Amino acid sequence: MKAFVIAENEGAARELCAGARTVADSVVLCVVGAPAITGVADVCVHIDVPAGNIADDAYLSVKSAFDAQGADCIIAENALRPLSLVGRLTAALGTAAIAGATEINGTQASTMYFGGNGVRTANAEAIPAFIVGSGVFDGSAATGTDTVEELAFQAPANAVIKQGEEALPKADINLAAADAIVACGRGFSDEADLQLARDLAAKLGAEVGCSRPLAEGVDWFPKEAYIGVSGAVVSPKTYVACGISGQMQHMVGCNGSEVVIAVNKDKNAPIFKQCDYGFVGDLKEALPALTAAL
Amino acid sequence: MNILVACKIIPDDQDIQIAGDGSLDFSKAHQIVSEYDLNAIEFAAQLGEATGSSVKAISVGAAAADDSKVKKNILSRGVDELFLIADDATADLDSAATAAELAKLANAADGYDLIVVGTGSADFYAKQVGVHLAAKLDVPYVSGVTKATVNGSTVSCTRVLENVVENVDVPLPCVVSILPDAALPRIAGMKDILAAGKKPMNVSAAEGVAAPAVSTVSLAAPAAVDRKCEVFEDIDSFVAAVKAAL
Numbered sequence: 245m246k247a248f249v250i251a252e253n254e255g256a257a258r259e260l261c262a263g264a265r266t267v268a269d270s271v272v273l274c275v276v277g278a279p280a281i282t283g284v285a286d287v288c289v290h291i292d293v294p295a296g297n298i299a300d301d302a303y304l305s306v307k308s309a310f311d312a313q314g315a316d317c318i319i320a321e322n323a324l325r326p327l328s329l330v331g332r333l334t335a336a337l338g339t340a341a342i343a344g345a346t347e348i349n350g351t352q353a354s355t356m357y358f359g360g361n362g363v364r365t366a367n368a369e370a371i372p373a374f375i376v377g378s379g380v381f382d383g384s385a386a387t388g389t390d391t392v393e394e395l396a397f398q399a400p401a402n403a404v405i406k407q408g409e410e411a412l413p414k415a416d417i418n419l420a421a422a423d424a425i426v427a428c429g430r431g432f433s434d435e436a437d438l439q440l441a442r443d444l445a446a447k448l449g450a451e452v453g454c455s456r457p458l459a460e461g462v463d464w465f466p467k468e469a470y471i472g473v474s475g476a477v478v479s480p481k482t483y484v485a486c487g488i489s490g491q492m493q494h495m496v497g498c499n500g501s502e503v504v505i506a507v508n509k510d511k512n513a514p515i516f517k518q519c520d521y522g523f524v525g526d527l528k529e530a531l532p533a534l535t536a537a538l
Numbered sequence: 539m540n541i542l543v544a545c546k547i548i549p550d551d552q553d554i555q556i557a558g559d560g561s562l563d564f565s566k567a568h569q570i571v572s573e574y575d576l577n578a579i580e581f582a583a584q585l586g587e588a589t590g591s592s593v594k595a596i597s598v599g600a601a602a603a604d605d606s607k608v609k610k611n612i613l614s615r616g617v618d619e620l621f622l623i624a625d626d627a628t629a630d631l632d633s634a635a636t637a638a639e640l641a642k643l644a645n646a647a648d649g650y651d652l653i654v655v656g657t658g659s660a661d662f663y664a665k666q667v668g669v670h671l672a673a674k675l676d677v678p679y680v681s682g683v684t685k686a687t688v689n690g691s692t693v694s695c696t697r698v699l700e701n702v703v704e705n706v707d708v709p710l711p712c713v714v715s716i717l718p719d720a721a722l723p724r725i726a727g728m729k730d731i732l733a734a735g736k737k738p739m740n741v742s743a744a745e746g747v748a749a750p751a752v753s754t755v756s757l758a759a760p761a762a763v764d765r766k767c768e769v770f771e772d773i774d775s776f777v778a779a780v781k782a783a784l
């Protein structure tokens with residue numbers, strides 16, 4: 245089997261190529277619109293994207309690379325541009341990707357279903373294609389050559405025109421490395437109250453994270469700060485969930501924590517069935533009390 | 539201009555029960571519009587108002603998707619007409635097959651200039667149906683969209699990717715996938731819901747559904763995580779327990 249990996253970030257390329265080695269004899273990495281990545285695959289097919297085009301529109305080139313390489317399995321990074329490319333490639337091949345694969349077994353993969361409310365095993369009837377998030381495979385196992393094959397960008401008819409771009413500032417947050425995390429949810433009705441969580445975090449040497457709604461719609465946190473099935477998956481020693489109801493979409497992101505502490509004013513909140521220590525009450529009472537005592 | 543918005547009708551995951559044998563029981567689940575598709579509907583409705591366009595919803599799902607409350611919900615949010623395939627033959631489609639059915643509806647809906655899709659459905663969250671639909675219709679596709687303005691034959695979009703914001707002009711017709719940030723769903727009033735009941739709802743059975751490229755082998759509840767579950771109502775005992783544990 246020959247795997248065709250579509251990735252744009254070096255970390256993801258490492259993990260996916262290492263994972264691809266466990267299912268295929270040879271690995272081709274296709275990088276579009278980002279610097280070529282070497283040392284992780286047998287060959288890196290590199291497609292440069294002209295300034296006025298978008299990487300997503302490189303799909304004709306990607307399809308010809310796939311055909312030329314004679315690959316028979318696809319693994320793609322879970323990031324927007326690779327998602328567009330794997331979508332176009334699988335469409336051209338008459339197949340569809342299995343997304344959110346957490347384990348690959350031949351043509352089958354296990355995936356989350358309803359954000360972790362279930363586990364689904366799916367089978368690819370045609371060319372298997374998998375979309376894989378970060379942390380599924382061990383990137384340190386990646387091996388490969390320095391071979392880079394340049395391939396020209398072929399614009400489709402009706403190409404999207406890029407007028408400009410602006411780099412997003414890098415968020416100053418590192419949840420993955422944190423020993424402790426204080427996570428804030430919609431139970432915070434006022435942005436100013438987040439200081440209560442920051443005070444506790446300072447005491448614990450913790451990072452402050454959040455549930456998805458606090459990073460979306462309201463911009464109280466950067467996107468990198470939300471924990472869950474579509475955000476960061478963390479496993480700190482201590483996880484303090486404040487004003488978080490405990491929906492599966494959130495909990496699958498923190499279930500690996502050693503100790504889970506929950507504060508919620510609703511005694512029936514699902515989080516109380518998924519924590520070690522819980523307090524039924526107002527976070528405005530509980531957080532200062534914890535900060536004072538620890 | 540004709541604006542279409544694709545949305546998925548699915549069981550509410552809050553109602554999923556775990557049966558004794560570890561299988562998932564959906565029998566008591568209400569049907570709802572997948573969470574982030576509500577944002578897509580709102581985005582389409584606002585763009586429709588801004589451009590004086592018609593807004594039609596297209597949806598493919600199981601027979602249970604033909605639910606009068608959900609259909610009214612969709613039509614109470616600034617949508618003029620609904621095209622729905624509700625059939626158990628289309629209950630478990632992969633992204634390519636879903637897109638193929640949506641493409642049929644897009645053509646049935648009397649043409650399209652702009653098709654809006656949400657970021658991903660709550661069940662699979664594959665984020666693939668929009669791009670498959672674009673491929674099927676052979677039109678441009680952009681994802682991560684937070685803003686869109688129509689200028690003649692193109693739509694100018696702001697797309698927020700993981701590390702960069704791009705400003706792009708997309709030739710019409712096209713498919714755009716929006717981020718939930720792009721529009722927060724409205725709360726429909728009683729009047730909107732009543733009016734929704736009088737709007738056209740075209741519900742059809744599936745016909746000539748493509749063979750699946752991906753099929754479900756098994757579905758099961760996740761392994762339970764073992765936790766102590768010591769829950770306190772007294773703050774002092776709680777603080778003491780946390781202090782002892784850390």
Ligand SMILES: Cc1cc2nc3c(=O)[nH]c(=O)nc-3n(C[C@H](O)[C@H](O)[C@H](O)COP(=O)(O)OP(=O)(O)OC[C@H]3O[C@@H](n4cnc5c(N)ncnc54)[C@H](O)[C@@H]3O)c2cc1C
Nearest residue numbers: 429430431455456472473474475487488489494509510527
């Ligand atoms: C496809 C998809 C992907 C998703 N991915 C994610 C994800 O990755 N991460 C994520 O977090 N979510 C995700 N979600 C959203 C998820 O389903 C939930 O909606 C979300 O996690 C709820 O956030 P919350 O617990 O902060 O808010 P809510 O569910 O609204 O809970 C707020 C809680 O605060 C409590 N509360 C209120 N006031 C107080 C107070 N004063 N003191 C103490 N407690 C109080 C309430 O009792 C309630 O339990 C996803 C959803 C979908 C459909």
